[in-house]
Amino acid sequence: MAASCSLVCCGEENDSDKAVIVRFSNGSIQNANALDFTMYKNTDDKTPRKRSRRIVVAETERLSYVGSNFGVGSMKCNNLCKYYVGVLNKQTMQMEVHSAQLFNMQPVIPGEVTETATAQDTTQTxxxxxxxxxxxxxxxxxxxxxxxxxxxxxxxxxxxxxxxxxxTSVIEQKGLEVLQQEVAESQEDLALHLPPCSADATKPEDVYPFDGLLSPAEFEALEQAGSKMAALTSEELQNMRDEGGCLSVVKFLVNLPPEGEARDKIVRCAFYLSLLFKLLRQRNLSRKFGMEEGCPRIIQTKLFRTFTVETFKNGRVQNMVSASMQVKLAAFCLALLLHMDHMTADLSLLHRDLGITEARMIEVAKSMGLTLSKTARAKAEEDRPSNEHRQAFLVLPLVKYDKFMERRKRKKMH
The missing domain is CATH 1.10.1220 (Arc Repressor Mutant)
Known part of the structure; x- marks a missing residue:
C-alpha cells in the first residue's frame, strides 16, 4: 500500500525564496544533472522596480543559456498569474507548496548581437x-x-x-492670452467693432449718433482742451502738418468757423481725434497717457476702456491696442469726422493719420454703409493727382456692399 502524504502551504514568500521553473526555447534537456544553474539578482534594493529583477544562467560543456524576468525576452505570464510548485519531503512525507517564477532560457551563441541591439531593432518602424x-x-x-x-x-x-x-519668443513677449484673443478677434466680423448704429434713423446725423461717440459729460470735459486747440498759431499748425499723423485735425483747425457752437464743437472733437491718432501709434501705454496735452481724466478712462485690452507682461498688467482695436479706432475716427464735416470724411487723409492702408480704410467705410467717391479701379494711388482724395459720404439709405470672393484659376491639365 502506498504511503500517504500531506500538503503544507508555506504561505507568502520573498522573491529570493521563490522556486524557479525554467523552459528552454530550443528544445528539452535530456540530462538536467549536466547543467550548472546560477541565479543573479539586482543589487539596487532601493528602487522597487529593480529589486525583483533576476537572471538565471545555465551552463553546459557546449552551450550556455540565459533567462530573465525583465526586459524584452521575459515571460509576461509572471505578471498575470501566480504559479506554485510542490516539493515532496520523502522523510516526513509532506509536500511543501512554494510560489514559483517562470524563466524562458535562450541559448547564447558567441558572436550574436547583444540584447540591447535586439531591443533597438524591435523598436524600429x-x-x-x-x-x-x-x-x-x-x-x-x-x-x-x-x-x-x-x-x-x-x-x-x-x-x-x-x-x-x-x-515661443512671441508668446513670451505678448502672452498666450493676448495671442488667443487676437486670433479670435481677427476671425470675427468687422461689424462687431463699429460704433453704435441706428440703421432705421430718418436723418443722416442720427445713424451714428454723436452721443455714442462722446457722451454729454465727456463733451463738456473737453472745453478747456478745445480752447487750447483753437488758440494754436499758424506756426504750430505748420509743425503739426510737417510731423504728420494729424493731417485731418490740421485741416479743420485751419478752416475754423469764426464763432458759435460749430466752432466749439470742432475744436473739442479735434482734440479728441488727435488723442485717438496718438493712441494708435503707442506701443506701451502708461497711466500718464494724454496728461501732457491736458487730457481730462474721464476722457483717459474712456480711451483705455474702449480701445485697449489688458495683458499681463513683465510681471504686471498693461494696456495695449490689439489688431481688432485698431479697426475699432478707425471706425470711431471715421464716424467722428462725419459729424465734423457735414456727414463727409476724407479717407485719404484719415488712413495716413491712422497708419493703415487705404484698402483697409475703404473696407471699414463699406462696413459702415457709407457711399464712396468713384475712382477708376485701374488707377493706383500714386497715379492719381495729389489734390484728388477719396471721399466717404453718409447718405440714406445706407449702402449694402457684397463681399467680393476671389476665385482662383484652375490650372490646365496637360
Missing amino acids: YREKVDSLIEAFGTNKQKRALSSRRLNQVGSDTLNQAVAKAA
Whole structure:
C-alpha cells in the first residue's frame, strides 16, 4: 500500500525564496544533472522596480543559456498569474507548496548581437526597416531617392525648430492670452467693432449718433482742451502738418468757423481725434497717457476702456491696442469726422493719420454703409493727382456692399 502524504502551504514568500521553473526555447534537456544553474539578482534594493529583477544562467560543456524576468525576452505570464510548485519531503512525507517564477532560457551563441541591439531593432518602424534594406541591397536610384528624402526631412526639422523658437519668443513677449484673443478677434466680423448704429434713423446725423461717440459729460470735459486747440498759431499748425499723423485735425483747425457752437464743437472733437491718432501709434501705454496735452481724466478712462485690452507682461498688467482695436479706432475716427464735416470724411487723409492702408480704410467705410467717391479701379494711388482724395459720404439709405470672393484659376491639365 502506498504511503500517504500531506500538503503544507508555506504561505507568502520573498522573491529570493521563490522556486524557479525554467523552459528552454530550443528544445528539452535530456540530462538536467549536466547543467550548472546560477541565479543573479539586482543589487539596487532601493528602487522597487529593480529589486525583483533576476537572471538565471545555465551552463553546459557546449552551450550556455540565459533567462530573465525583465526586459524584452521575459515571460509576461509572471505578471498575470501566480504559479506554485510542490516539493515532496520523502522523510516526513509532506509536500511543501512554494510560489514559483517562470524563466524562458535562450541559448547564447558567441558572436550574436547583444540584447540591447535586439531591443533597438524591435523598436524600429516599418519605414526604418525598409530604409535599412535599401541601404544594403537597394539600387542606385532607390539610394538617391532615400538620400534626397532624408535631406528634405532634415530641412523640415530645422524649419520646425525655427518656427517653434519664433512662436515661443512671441508668446513670451505678448502672452498666450493676448495671442488667443487676437486670433479670435481677427476671425470675427468687422461689424462687431463699429460704433453704435441706428440703421432705421430718418436723418443722416442720427445713424451714428454723436452721443455714442462722446457722451454729454465727456463733451463738456473737453472745453478747456478745445480752447487750447483753437488758440494754436499758424506756426504750430505748420509743425503739426510737417510731423504728420494729424493731417485731418490740421485741416479743420485751419478752416475754423469764426464763432458759435460749430466752432466749439470742432475744436473739442479735434482734440479728441488727435488723442485717438496718438493712441494708435503707442506701443506701451502708461497711466500718464494724454496728461501732457491736458487730457481730462474721464476722457483717459474712456480711451483705455474702449480701445485697449489688458495683458499681463513683465510681471504686471498693461494696456495695449490689439489688431481688432485698431479697426475699432478707425471706425470711431471715421464716424467722428462725419459729424465734423457735414456727414463727409476724407479717407485719404484719415488712413495716413491712422497708419493703415487705404484698402483697409475703404473696407471699414463699406462696413459702415457709407457711399464712396468713384475712382477708376485701374488707377493706383500714386497715379492719381495729389489734390484728388477719396471721399466717404453718409447718405440714406445706407449702402449694402457684397463681399467680393476671389476665385482662383484652375490650372490646365496637360
